[in-house]
Amino acid sequence: MVDKYLDCLELECVLRERLYGKLSVDTVFVGGGTPSLLSSQHLDRLGHIIRSHFDLAPVTEFTFESNPGTLSSDKLNSMRAIGANRLSMGLQSSDDELLSSLGRIHDRKTFEQCYHMARLAGFDNISIDMMFGLPGQTVQSVERDIDYLIELAPEHISAYSLMIDPDTPLEQMLDQGSLTLPDEEAERQMYYTYRRRLAQAGYLQYEISNWSRPGMRSTHNVRYWRDRDYLGLGPAAHSLMLEYRFGNPESLEIWSEALMAGRGPAIVHEVRSIPNHMSEYMFTGLRMLDGIQFDSFRETFGCSLDEAYPGVVDKLVDRGLLSRDQLGIRLTDLGLDLANQVFMEFV
């Protein structure tokens, strides 16, 4: 199956190269699921495919997403060999009981081994993914997670508040009452704990859910939030290229069938309108704690923010959700808790 997947990925690369020429890229992100499931040999082939169809000379950040249960030092060496310089590792929690209740295959010990293996393989830029607001989780448990993170000292940390997607086993368990979530108050305390303690430990929060050592932001993720082009390959991957948005089907089968038949696999197409562009610019840009600069808005759209959204900023400042100075606007602490209330005003 993996061979077929790689065959199709190559077909997709060829297709895109035909359209856009050999693109020069400065960031690569191999993610979406668990690319660490691929064997060394497959990783080598993946690297070969990427290299043959893209110009990687300008690359500054090349990230692999990984699931600690599936890593080995061979795989890590292969990732390094094909150019990866950043590893994103999903720990979620340092509490083994919570991990198993989430259905994760790894435990804290496995994670730790993999983390050290990655350091040995030469990954000097590691990001750890955490979750909070988990069923059964307490603020104390989050404190312990952060103790552990500080001890490991990764360059980058993402801490995501749990989102319950409809029609998932987790949702069912919550509905049936076999699991209960921490209440909103506790969940916010967990978030504030992350914010306070990571700041004390020298991490800078640069986005709603992301922290880094100075200078170690994820350049790739910033692309999404700063309205830059990106090309996504593989099932469910989304792209923004030259004001054109497109997205692939989630099904591996449908995606591969299209490519085998010589067709483009994208099923979602949208030429971005200026109002759409503006609202995306706003609600992605405001996720960044730097917020949005009046000048760059004007530069991008040829009008001022107040002209584009008359009265909106004033209203949100009055509600205490945005702060404003001469340069621009950004979310306040309250705005970080109620960001959707802010974003909504710009769509």
Place this chain on the structure above:
Amino acid sequence: MSERQKYIRNFCIIAHIDHGKSTLADRLIEATGVLTAREMEDQVLDNMDLERERGITIKAQSVRMVYKHSDGHEYTFNLIDTPGHVDFSYEVSRSLAACEGAILVVDSAQGVEAQTLANVYLAIDNDLEILPVLNKVDLPSADPEAARAEIEDVIGIDASMAPCISAKNKINIPEVFDRIIDTLPCPQGDEDAPLKGLVFDSYYDSYKGVIVHTSIKDGSVRTGDSIRFMNSGSVYQITELGYFKPGGYVPTKELLAGEVGYIIASIKNVRDITVGDTITLDSRPAAEPLPGYHEVHPMVYCGIYPLDGSEYDELKEAMEKLQLNDAAFHFEPETSAALGFGFRCGFLGLLHMEIIQERLEREYNMDIITTAPSVIYKVHKTDGTVIDLDNPSNLPAATEIEYMEEPIVSASIMTPKEYVGNIMQLVQERRGVYLDMKYLDVTRVILEYEIPLNEIIYDFFDSLKSRTKGYASFDYELKGYAQSDLVKLDFYMNGEIVDALSFIVFKDNAYPRARRLAERLKDVIPRQQFEVPIQAYIGGKIIARETVRAYRKDVTAKCYGGDITRKKKLLEKQKEGKKRMRQFGTVEIPQEAFMEILKID
């Protein structure tokens, strides 16, 4: 009487909900070949989405069929469909006036129901010949002979010749045709007399203007004729006339006495046409109009406001169009401190109110807010004057009120006897006074009560259904007014009165109702950025209090990789939900909050 009219039958179908009226109508249409099988959609007459979803007929529809009888003659049948719910008896009376006969469909497993009774009596009062038909005879639980006996006992008409049919499974349908021809009278109009056409319905078509549905009682009318509406006095020239077919119209040259059809005459102003008016020829007018329908008076009132104040004119236009074919729907402009400009609307009952709301939303795409429904109270003031109060906000100060009266209805409830206890309890909770109980047969009884109307405009019908597993049926008519101890309940949100939530309630019920409603409002009002206190007041006194807690978190942790579109859609959806709320001072209140008032149980 002309030979021609011998081969016309104008009739309607009377049936309880679910007894198979629409299915029988479909069978008749199918059997006369008006539609090909491919065109037959199930229940072609219920062509509003709303009707299909609820399985009820709201608007009368008409259809013309031609039937070739074994006697060699072709018969023209005009079927005028009638609604089945108690709220719509005005529709029924309009349809009846256009007919000479009525088919009474009775479910042979369930027998006669209270609403059927009401409509049958209405038909008998209108001198219509009744043709009983026993439907669903193929059901295992069917007992056609018992149903036959019941029709004779309860209604008092001869049912010995009633055909036993299954409309669903097409059993014995031809016998229905034979009985229609044999039993129902033909129209007996004078074709040479001056034109008299009864306006029994009308629709608005955005291209053709008002489409008038008429039953020609005397005379004849042609395309090009100038017609006069005798009550309104307005005159129009006919541009098109014709017959009905399912879901459409068939133009023809003329309509003659005894025929049923439509007339189009470039009538742009929907207000020029009132149902019940008589059409005559401008050049040769009839001496006097046909006896009109008894005018229907709304029993329940509420305010309807556009969610977005700028859509006031559109809402008004939509209401005018609805009123065109719904004579019982009344509205006039009013203003609310909380909601701005809107309309005070009158309805026959709560279902009628819901139907109008849904039609405004679906057919006219209006976003509306409905205030608490109210009946008309008679307020006797200390200065000796009496006011009819249809809007609780206009209640004079307590010091100016001598006493108040509220409307009382006579209600009859038909039920299997095992639910009598439940019903008695329900009616007692609603301040009903027991009058009588009669056994219809060994299993079923009719209970007679007097109940204040304001106790049944809320969820009485739903409660009755749920406490009798759906078996009880219910009918009521206004009896009169009685003095009562009433108070006005007001709600404050975040310290500001929301007048649209105010309603008048029996004093002893005020406390429990205020408490329950405050709790419900707490649940339906979404959390906002700050705490929202909800207070219920009577006079100057708080009698219930709840608080909507402020939200603490509304943020999506992840941006779903590069799938910005998905995120944007979620935000749009959230914003859409917010749009459906109305800003009251600093508080946002969703439409549902206003509907909560309706639920007591």
